Amino acid sequence: SQTIHQWPATLVQPVGSPLSLECTVEGTSNPNLYWYRQAAGRGLQLLFYSVGIGQISSEVPQNLSASRPQDRQFILSSKKLLLSDSGFYLCAWTVDRVSTDTQYFGPGTRLTVL
Amino acid sequence: QKEVEQDPGPLSVPEGAIVSLNCTYSNSAFQYFMWYRQYSRKGPELLMYTYSSGNKEDGRFTAQVDKSSKYISLFIRDSQPSDSATYLCAMGRDYKLSFGAGTTVTVRA
Numbered sequence: 001s002q003t004i005h006q007w008p009a010t011l012v013q014p015v016g017s018p019l020s021l022e023c024t025v026e027g028t029s030n031p032n033l034y035w036y037r038q039a040a041g042r043g044l045q046l047l048f049y050s051v052g053i054g055q056i057s058s059e060v061p062q063n064l065s066a067s068r069p070q071d072r073q074f075i076l077s078s079k080k081l082l083l084s085d086s087g088f089y090l091c092a093w094t095v096d097r098v099s100t101d102t103q104y105f106g107p108g109t110r111l112t113v114l
Numbered sequence: 115q116k117e118v119e120q121d122p123g124p125l126s127v128p129e130g131a132i133v134s135l136n137c138t139y140s141n142s143a144f145q146y147f148m149w150y151r152q153y154s155r156k157g158p159e160l161l162m163y164t165y166s167s168g169n170k171e172d173g174r175f176t177a178q179v180d181k182s183s184k185y186i187s188l189f190i191r192d193s194q195p196s197d198s199a200t201y202l203c204a205m206g207r208d209y210k211l212s213f214g215a216g217t218t219v220t221v222r223a
Contacts, residue, residue, distance in 0.1 A: 032209055043120070043202065043213040044158070051209075090157055094209065101146045101206055105157035 002027035004106040006091050012112045019064075019078040021109050023091030026072065033074040034092040034103060035066055044090065050074060086113045117141050120203055120214025128222050133190040137203035137214045140184065144205040144212075147179050149188045152200045152216065161201075162188065193221045 003026045013019060025031055032051050036044040046059045048066035056066050063082050067075045074091055088110050092103040120137045127133055135149075146165045150158035162177040164170045170177045178187040186205075190197055198221050203214040 043118075043215040044204075044211075046210065049210065088155075101209070102148070102160060102163060103211060104160065105150075108155075108157045110155070 002093075002095070002104070004091060004093055004104065006089075006106040006109055008109060009107065010110045010112075012114060013081050014114055015083055016080050019076070019081055019085070019111070021076040021089055021091075021111075023074040023076075023106055024072055025093045028072070028093070028095055030071060031093040031095065032103075033068060035074065035076050036090045036092060036105075038088040038090060038108075040087075048076070081113045083113050086111055115140055117212045118203065118205055118214045121217055122215050124218040124220060126220045126222060127193055129193060129195060131193050131221075133188075133193050133197065133219055133221070135188040135190075135201050135203070135217050135219070137186050137205075138184055139186075139205050139212075141205070141207075141212070142181075142184065143207050145207045146205070147177070147186050148204040148206070148211070149175075149177055150202040150204060150213075152202060154199075158202055190219075193219075195221050195223045197221050 005024050034049045035047040038044050050056050050068045053068055064078050088108050090108045091106040118139045148163040149161045151161050152158040164177050167179050167181045174191045176189040200216040200218045202216045204211045
């Protein structure tokens with residue numbers, strides 16, 4: 001069966017510090033991978049998506065970047081965090097590159113920037 | 115205008131009641147429609163998905179899509195306290211989803 005891991009689960013970081021969030025998927029090959037951010041009381045905002053290793057598409061201009069060094073690994077990074085980067089970060093995946101409609105979500109990372 | 119509009123609620127109902135949730139959308143290019151359930155501080159979990167206009171039933175849940183009116187609904191019959199969560203509608207095309215803001219539902223025992 002497929003599973004998705006995200007870590008850390010919670011993170012408190014000072015403004016101006018770097019960030020690295022990791023997402024890995026098990027039990028599948030060639031998934032599409034996504035990073036979303038969810039602000040309190042708001043819907044999910046798509047940040048990045050990837051259809052393959054090294055292929056990253058950015059949806060929203062911002063302080064963040066993403067990388068996909070391996071097929072089932074997706075990393076979200078920042079060189080200098082802003083207060084507005086606080087939120088709940090969710091990684092999502094599709095079963096493969098054919099069944100790209102249904103996205104499944106990981107447990108999320110709650111980031112607080114102080 | 116947002117692509118997807120969803121009443122944020124909150125919605126409070128007694129146990130056993132029918133919960134009715136709705137979303138409207140503006141982009142007629144959306145190809146598939148989904149409902150996710152999200153418990154507090156957890157990732158969303160997929161409840162229902164459909165591609166076409168009409169009804170789709172799964173246990174106590176019924177998803178309804180009206181493409182001509184650009185309107186989707188989710189009905190929960192015989193609601194239980196365990197149904198208390200935030201429900202997110204989502205619509206997709208070309209392997210990307212657009213989400214509503216979510217409706218928070220509380221089912222009172």
